Amino acid sequence: MPGRLSLTARLTAFYTLVSAAVLVGMGVLVSLATERHFVELDHGYLKDKIGLVQKIVRESPSQVELSGRLDELLNSHHGLFVDLRQGDRLVYGQEAASFPKGLPTADSGANPVDWSVGPQTLRGLSAQAEAPALPDVASQATMQLRIAVDTAHHAHFLQALRQTLMLYLLGAILVSGLLGWWAARRGLAPLRVMKERAMTVTAQKLDQRMPVQAVPAEFADLAQSLNNMLERLQSDFARLQEFSSDLAHELRTPINNLLTQTQVSLAQKRDANAYQDILASNAEEFQRLARMVSDMLFLAKTEHGIELPNPEAISLDQETQALFEFYDAVADEKRIRLSLTGQAVVIGDRLMLRRAIGNLLSNALRHSPTDAEVAVMIEQQGANTTLSLTNQGVTISPEVLPRLFDRFFRVDKSRSHPDSDGAGLGLSITQAIMAAHGGAVTASSSNGITTFCLVFPGSVAG
Amino acid sequence: MKILIVEDEPKAGDYLRQGLREAGYSVELVTNGVDGLHHALEGDHDLVILDVMLPGMDGWQVLQNLRAQGRQMPVLFLTARDQVEDRVKGLELGADDYLVKPFSFAELLARVRTILRRGRSGMESTTLQVADLELDLLRRRVSRSGKRIDLTAKEFGLLELLMRRQGEVLPRSLIASQVWDMNFDSDTNVIEVAMRRLRAKVDDPFEPRLIQTVRGMGYVLEAPEGAR
Numbered sequence: 001m002p003g004r005l006s007l008t009a010r011l012t013a014f015y016t017l018v019s020a021a022v023l024v025g026m027g028v029l030v031s032l033a034t035e036r037h038f039v040e041l042d043h044g045y046l047k048d049k050i051g052l053v054q055k056i057v058r059e060s061p062s063q064v065e066l067s068g069r070l071d072e073l074l075n076s077h078h079g080l081f082v083d084l085r086q087g088d089r090l091v092y093g094q095e096a097a098s099f100p101k102g103l104p105t106a107d108s109g110a111n112p113v114d115w116s117v118g119p120q121t122l123r124g125l126s127a128q129a130e131a132p133a134l135p136d137v138a139s140q141a142t143m144q145l146r147i148a149v150d151t152a153h154h155a156h157f158l159q160a161l162r163q164t165l166m167l168y169l170l171g172a173i174l175v176s177g178l179l180g181w182w183a184a185r186r187g188l189a190p191l192r193v194m195k196e197r198a199m200t201v202t203a204q205k206l207d208q209r210m211p212v213q214a215v216p217a218e219f220a221d222l223a224q225s226l227n228n229m230l231e232r233l234q235s236d237f238a239r240l241q242e243f244s245s246d247l248a249h250e251l252r253t254p255i256n257n258l259l260t261q262t263q264v265s266l267a268q269k270r271d272a273n274a275y276q277d278i279l280a281s282n283a284e285e286f287q288r289l290a291r292m293v294s295d296m297l298f299l300a301k302t303e304h305g306i307e308l309p310n311p312e313a314i315s316l317d318q319e320t321q322a323l324f325e326f327y328d329a330v331a332d333e334k335r336i337r338l339s340l341t342g343q344a345v346v347i348g349d350r351l352m353l354r355r356a357i358g359n360l361l362s363n364a365l366r367h368s369p370t371d372a373e374v375a376v377m378i379e380q381q382g383a384n385t386t387l388s389l390t391n392q393g394v395t396i397s398p399e400v401l402p403r404l405f406d407r408f409f410r411v412d413k414s415r416s417h418p419d420s421d422g423a424g425l426g427l428s429i430t431q432a433i434m435a436a437h438g439g440a441v442t443a444s445s446s447n448g449i450t451t452f453c454l455v456f457p458g459s460v461a462g
Numbered sequence: 463m464k465i466l467i468v469e470d471e472p473k474a475g476d477y478l479r480q481g482l483r484e485a486g487y488s489v490e491l492v493t494n495g496v497d498g499l500h501h502a503l504e505g506d507h508d509l510v511i512l513d514v515m516l517p518g519m520d521g522w523q524v525l526q527n528l529r530a531q532g533r534q535m536p537v538l539f540l541t542a543r544d545q546v547e548d549r550v551k552g553l554e555l556g557a558d559d560y561l562v563k564p565f566s567f568a569e570l571l572a573r574v575r576t577i578l579r580r581g582r583s584g585m586e587s588t589t590l591q592v593a594d595l596e597l598d599l600l601r602r603r604v605s606r607s608g609k610r611i612d613l614t615a616k617e618f619g620l621l622e623l624l625m626r627r628q629g630e631v632l633p634r635s636l637i638a639s640q641v642w643d644m645n646f647d648s649d650t651n652v653i654e655v656a657m658r659r660l661r662a663k664v665d666d667p668f669e670p671r672l673i674q675t676v677r678g679m680g681y682v683l684e685a686p687e688g689a690r
Contacts, residue, residue, distance in 0.1 A: 281677070287566060322644075325642060354644065
């Protein structure tokens with residue numbers, strides 16, 4: 001993946017950078033501290049030597065004696081330079097040192113100053129020296145003393161120290177980078193396990209799950225969420241599979257009928273009436289197929305887009321009354337009484353709600369015995385509005401109840417309801433419509449009384 | 463009455479043309495949007511039946527162009543996709559009606575007749591008559607051969623629809639929508655039962671039978687040949 005670093009690489013780089021910064025900082029601190037230590041050391045050394053020179057100057061009775069003793073001093077202290085002047089006259093000094101002007105004095109407490117002479121770096125201080133014993137300086141007994149030490153041996157030591165530090169730093173950064181990489185890889189190992197597990201998941205193998213117990217706490221939530229997702233996918237997928245095989249089956253029967261009937265009719269010549277009959281019967285079958293297809297599309301659409309096409313305030317009692325009028329003839333044929341109690345207004349799509357209630361009503365009429373009653377009751381239950389529809393008939397067993405809303409589900413598998421050409425999609429459609437309204441449909445059945453209940457969340461007064 | 467059909471599916475186009483011709487219309491069929499627009503602009507059609515998915519130029523564009531050039535003839539859409547947006551779009555662009563495939567031919571014919579009738583309003587009579595069957599719209603009364611027939615409100619509405627559109631085969635879905643305002647397919651035989659009960663009052667005691675079932679299509683009310 002160009003432009004995108006792996007998590008391991010990022011963690012490694014981050015870890016390496018942090019440890020490099022820490023180590024480099026330490027190295028710089030160490031070398032600075034060492035250098036300062038040397039400066040202090042030199043400071044003391046120089047002050048010490050200033051005292052010594054001052055003592056020599058004070059005690060020397062003659063110029064020759066002074067030079068002799070100073071030579072002796074310098075010989076025994078390698079790398080030490082002295083410059084002694086009286087006014088502008090050089091009393092004692094080494095050309096090699098070429099002292100700068102304005103060196104800090106020893107008693108000022110300031111640090112000595114560094115300067116370079118050729119390849120050497122010198123560090124020096126100045127002071128005054130009294131020479132009361134010198135005979136020829138009686139008029140001006142005070143001399144200017146400048147003293148310096150060659151810092152070459154410090155420089156060598158520091159350079160060696162820095163090299164060692166540098167080597168150590170490089171090694172340490174490398175090692176910490178490796179450690180970081182190893183830690184990141186180890187830390188992310190559960191992700192790889194999950195990835196490998198995920199790679200084995202296919203449509204046929206949706207039963208794979210993430211190892212929740214085997215991963216660290218941070219990943220456990222993720223793994224659990226993924227598992228929940230897989231769970232949902234698996235059940236949805238199973239439903240989809242069942243549904244498409246049902247669909248194929250449902251389509252096969254009418255298509256088979258049509259094909260057989262048409263081919264048998266074509267097998268020999270018939271009179272016009274016979275052809276008309278066959279075509280009419282085919283047309284009926286085609287209408288059934290077209291209905292099934294549009295019902296399926298309606299279901300797919302309703303289950304997909306949750307947005308209601310035309311939300312408005314719907315009076316449930318008025319809609320039910322309109323549906324009663326529609327089904328009046330059918331109910332009357334079976335001498336079924338339709339009754340309605342209660343009233344409520346909900347927000348919904350009129351066409352969809354009519355369809356939802358209409359499906360329940362036609363279902364109830366179909367399964368009611370003659371001389372029975374189908375009752376619709378509209379109630380407020382807490383915040384919810386419910387419309388329940390009760391009919392008498394055969395008790396539906398509790399195992400079957402939840403399956404009523406499955407597509408193509410029929411209580412009697414024989415598919416032989418003389419007065420119904422429905423495909424077994426009615427209750428699924430009702431359920432989908434209620435879901436689109438944020439509500440639900442439930443079913444209960446006992447003692448020969450079956451009740452379907454539409455639950456609408458909330459209510460609208462009026 | 464001239465109808466232009468713009469439909470790219472050859473079988474569907476042929477059958478629509480045949481069906482509408484046999485229903486007494488003069489029909490022209492073209493198979494792509496560009497020809498469709500051209501013919502609609504050149505000709506003087508009373509109705510355009512327009513498929514949405516067309517090669518060259520889709521139905522929306524054809525309609526837009528037609529309306530942009532000031533042609534106000536009614537347009538009926540045929541669409542394979544029943545999306546609310548499609549419906550809204552079609553109606554916004556100025557379509558008069560739409561049908562979702564698959565549709566029954568009886569339904570299409572009924573819609574075509576409704577649209578074509580719209581233009582010719584006026585001379586609204588207060589009584590309808592077919593053979594010896596009379597329906598008085600003002601007094602809400604029905605009589606046949608001079609005998610009064612008692613109908614419920616919905617039966618009256620059903621008979622009124624059949625009589626207003628006598629000779630037309632009315633599909634069940636159209637009847638449910640017009641009489642009961644139920645715009646969904648019920649999976650019960652509501653219309654059959656209602657029709658049976660209406661016949662029991664209007665047809666059974668009399669000769670000849672005026673309400674016919676056309677299998678696979680719907681119902682039609684008309685006086686049989688020679689009985690007028």
